[in-house]
Amino acid sequence: MRDLFRDAEHLFRLATVFLVLLVVFLAARALLIPEGFGTYGHYRGGALQEARARELRFAGRDACLDCHEDIATTKMNAKHAGVGCEACHGPLQAHVAEPSTVVPEKHDANALCLVCHAENLAKPRGFPQINPKEHAGEDHCITCHDPHAPLPLKE
Amino acid sequence: MEMDRRDFLEKTGKYIVLFGAATKAWDFILAGTPEATPDYDVTRHWWAFYIDIEKCIGCGNCVRACKEENGVLREPFYFRTWVERYHIMPPDPADPKAERLPIVDSPNGGYDGFPERYRDGDGSKSFFVPKMCNHCTDSPCTQVCPVGATFDSPDGVVLVDKTYCLGCRYCVQACPYGCRYIDPRTQTVDKCTLCYHRITKGLTTACCEACPTGARLLGDLKNPKDPMHELLRTQKVQVLKPHLATGAKLVYRGLDGAVR
Numbered sequence: 440m441r442d443l444f445r446d447a448e449h450l451f452r453l454a455t456v457f458l459v460l461l462v463v464f465l466a467a468r469a470l471l472i473p474e475g476f477g478t479y480g481h482y483r484g485g486a487l488q489e490a491r492a493r494e495l496r497f498a499g500r501d502a503c504l505d506c507h508e509d510i511a512t513t514k515m516n517a518k519h520a521g522v523g524c525e526a527c528h529g530p531l532q533a534h535v536a537e538p539s540t541v542v543p544e545k546h547d548a549n550a551l552c553l554v555c556h557a558e559n560l561a562k563p564r565g566f567p568q569i570n571p572k573e574h575a576g577e578d579h580c581i582t583c584h585d586p587h588a589p590l591p592l593k594e
Numbered sequence: 595m596e597m598d599r600r601d602f603l604e605k606t607g608k609y610i611v612l613f614g615a616a617t618k619a620w621d622f623i624l625a626g627t628p629e630a631t632p633d634y635d636v637t638r639h640w641w642a643f644y645i646d647i648e649k650c651i652g653c654g655n656c657v658r659a660c661k662e663e664n665g666v667l668r669e670p671f672y673f674r675t676w677v678e679r680y681h682i683m684p685p686d687p688a689d690p691k692a693e694r695l696p697i698v699d700s701p702n703g704g705y706d707g708f709p710e711r712y713r714d715g716d717g718s719k720s721f722f723v724p725k726m727c728n729h730c731t732d733s734p735c736t737q738v739c740p741v742g743a744t745f746d747s748p749d750g751v752v753l754v755d756k757t758y759c760l761g762c763r764y765c766v767q768a769c770p771y772g773c774r775y776i777d778p779r780t781q782t783v784d785k786c787t788l789c790y791h792r793i794t795k796g797l798t799t800a801c802c803e804a805c806p807t808g809a810r811l812l813g814d815l816k817n818p819k820d821p822m823h824e825l826l827r828t829q830k831v832q833v834l835k836p837h838l839a840t841g842a843k844l845v846y847r848g849l850d851g852a853v854r
Contacts, residue, residue, distance in 0.1 A: 482745035486755035493791035496663045497803045526806045530662050555653045560712045561679050561720035562651045
């Protein structure tokens with residue numbers, strides 16, 4: 440047995456160096472690679488959950504139906520049926536969460552209508568566009584139009 | 595205890611069946627009640643996006659909604675989605691060989707809409723093109739990330755792990771669609787997440803929610819009942835820069851060849 444290891448000291452030293460390197464490598468790996476890395480692929484699996492954690496700002500049009508069924512009915516068969524509530528009223532998840540305390544602010548209807556309906560050459564043909572001065576002078580849009588059912592005109 | 599072969603087989607058989615049932619039940623006990631567990635399964639979705647250029651009116655609702663929903667800085671001018679206006683002159687009859695490049699503008703990304711710049715009757719055509727991350731199947735941006743901070747999620751969304759991003763900007767350069775920017779607040783990269791926090795809860799994206807004309811549509815290609823399938827079957831669609839073979843999942847209807 441003794442003969443076997445004679446003159447093999449340098450091999451042991453080398454083996455020790457390799458062993459230390461291995462331990463350092465494994466320790467560094469355990470320390471540096473974050474938890475969940477590689478669960479789904481070459482990234483931290485927890486990042487998926489983090490991306491989902493963000494708070495909502497827009498509630499979605501279905502949330503409005505629970506309380507505002509009357510307006511939904513008006514809108515349903517009118518020109519603006521496809522327009523989501525929050526397209527004009529803005530993000531209202533806060534209002535959905537606490538309907539009594541968070542009251543959505545009133546908008547300037549004229550400005551809102553013109554966001555979409557102001558004349559612009561690049562808009563698709565067939566989309567109703569107006570020059571506000573020519574179309575209504577100084578009148579407000581809502582004098583004649585109901586924003587939820589813009590046509591036919593108000594009585 | 596005396597036990598013959600018949601007893602032994604009967605008892606072990608029972609135990610095997612009961613043990614199997616118990617382990618299965620234990621899985622459910624560990625997972626909790628169905629209400630308590632998030633019912634979103636990443637393997638059962640494959641998200642894509644559809645934009646109908648012929649419906650876009652350039653109102654900027656999507657740009658505003660995106661910034662609002664995702665807390666994107668209003669200034670300086672960074673965008674997860676933005677709208678471009680293309681203005682293209684037809685060939686000049688006096689010199690039809692001369693190349694006429696399209697004029698593209700996007701004032702503040704279309705955040706405040708588009709002031710009228712062009713006059714009717716000059717023979718030009720103009721239209722709006724909403725842009726956003728293409729959520730490519732073979733995305734160049736994830737391929738260049740040196741640390742695995744940006745990745746393709748199992749449901750086909752390209753996301754960024756902000757706690758892991760170095761801010762090295764490789765992906766910003768790699769994206770052929772210009773959809774990434776460095777968020778000056780965190781010095782990490784930021785981009786469209788396809789409203790991952792919304793679509794995993796059964797809602798649509800903020801830009802779709804705010805689009806008044808239905809020019810934008812989120813689709814789940816793993817859901818056979820999704821209206822996207824019908825649109826892809828019946829409409830002529832194209833992706834941006836198809837020659838780059840990025841496997842873009844943002845499809846446009848009515849895309850003009852001049853759009854880059």
